[in-house]
Amino acid sequence: MAEIRVNATGELKLYDSDDSNYVSFKSGGTVSSNVTWTLPTADGSNGQVLTTNGSGTLSWATASSADPSSADGDSLGTASAEWSDLYLADGGIVYFGNDQDIRLTHNADKGLILKHSATADDKPVSLTLQTGETDIAASDVIGKIDFQAPDEGTGTDAILVAAGIEAVSEGDFSSSNNATKLSFKTAASEAAAEKMSLSSEGVLTTSGDIVAASGSVRNRPNAKPIIINGSMNISQRSTSVSSLTGQDYNTVDRWKTNIYTAGTWTETQESLSTANLNTTGHTKALKMDCTSADGSLGSGDAIHLQTRLEAQDCQLFKYGTASAEKLTLSFWVKATKTGTNIVEAYQFDDDRICCLSYTVSSSDTWEKKILNFPADATGVIDNNTGPGLSFNFYMAAGTDYTSGTLATTWASRTDANRAVGQVNHADSTSNNFHLTGVQLEIGEFSSSTLPPFQYESYQENIKRCERYFQQFPSTTTSSYIVAGNGFAYGSGNVYLTWPHRTSMRADPSFAATGTWKIFYSATGQNGTPALAADYSGADNTTVQMTDVSGLTAGVGLVLQQSADGNARMQLESEL
Secondary structure (H helix, E strand, C coil): CCCCCCCCCCEEEEECCCCCCEEEEECCCCCCCCCCCECCCCCCCCCEEEEECCCCEEEEEECCCCCCCCCCCCCCCCCCCCCCCCCCCCCCEEEECCCCCEEEEEECCCEEEEEECCCCCCCCCCCCCCCCCCCCCCCCEEEEEEEECCCCCCCHHHHCEEEEEEEEECCCCECCECCEEEEEEECCCCCCEEEEEECCCCCEEECCCCCCCCCCCCCCCCCCCCCCCCCCCCCCCCCEEEEECCEEECCCCCCEEEEECCCEEEEEEEECCHHHHHHHCCCEEEEEEEEECCCCCCCCCEEEEEEEEEHHHHHHHCCCCCCCCCEEEEEEEEECCCEEEEEEEEECCCCEEEEEEEEECCCCCCEEEEEEECCCCCCCCCCCCCEEEEEEEEEEECHHHHCCCCCCCCEECCHHHCCCCCCCCCCCCCCEEEEEEEEEEECCCCCCCCCCCCCCCHHHHHHHHCCCEEEECCCCCCCCCEEEEEEECCCCCEEEEEECCCCCCCCCEEEEECCEEEEECCCEECCCCEEEEEEECCCEEEEEEECCCCCCCCCEEEEEECCCCCCEEEEECCC
């Protein structure tokens, strides 16, 4: 018989030994053409499978695996047909590379281990987070690692990101700039926020304290604030002076008011409200209130607030060398009048200036400003106790100061280039100008990289101020304060040595105000002396008292403040 024919999709049934069950072959419902399979002539090996050559000839073959057909030859899945999940056993390993030099191992019940098998030097394990963004702008996050507990069942904060590390761009990327900071974020009961950052220039900024287990922590080249009393906390002379028209130190220590016929002003050490404290971080400010306006400035009219730095304290800037440092000046300002304002850096020894502008955007609103002064590799600051550098905050300037081009790089002083564009805060008696939180840092910083304000205790601050000015007694709240003991040189001359609380910058000038009394053991109170300095050095002053009589030479006595509590002895060695 040449063939067995089963018609109409019938089945070829092969029954088991007791005819109870069978296996069968059955054709598909409709076949477009005849199909013939030619079986192999012998049985295959254990585990082999029956395969076709695509032309009907069947043969035995070893079952294929997931191995690629050649080295680097196949992919597991495609761009449009992805595998959904991959399950590996405890201790499972994923190998990378032709020589399997990189492996990712499951550390059972603990985590993952990424290992480089190379044993030679300089073969680190490298993990790179690379963004696909092609236009990096300032503050863009390039890469980040987040830590969170999304499966936490209690507490609403637990599902938030609790900590993280981010790489954040500090400016627009270009072929020559990829400045990036590392932002370290933590949280207590909120989503993680930046608590510490490391800038591209290596500046570490933290919102809290830096605590070292041993040794010391140094986050600035200067141990103390470069600008003395930038917080405006110290005001030894007075807290308010009115009808100001000239140049002098009036209220806040280390701040000189220079008025060149540009209105009349009241200067005040201002106490800030809680709301303003929350904004600026400061409790005091220097306030200038225009009380007599100058709406039409003369060519030489001007007004500016000035703080001066001692020359030997400016050596950190390395001016006049190839290693000269950039400087960043920051401050809080509030003004009634909006518009352009100028801050001038003035170098005394070589008579050089650099002037930068800032804008008051909103009237009577505290705004923080940051100015980046370039390095001066030309001008030299002498290493002595004289004035080295000053910062002048202009409030008005006539054409003698504004008719040129603003000197935004260091140059020999040209008056016409000093305050170009300066608005006139003296043009109305409604105008006020407030300043606080003045900070100088070595280096170039932005709002995101600027170190926090370097606060000093009141005691540290006033001690630094007293190098330039000090008085006795320090307040007007007490009376009958004893200034010290002296002796009668003759019947009408008395001498008293006044040791200075702080060594002063130079031999100071001496001034006495109010009423003083001499108390003499034999006769009691004896006269109201006139006080003058017989000798005044950096560490002590000998005060001579005259206009007294009836004293016995060599007898000790006491100099005492009168009952009104307003008597003062003052020493000044300002820059």
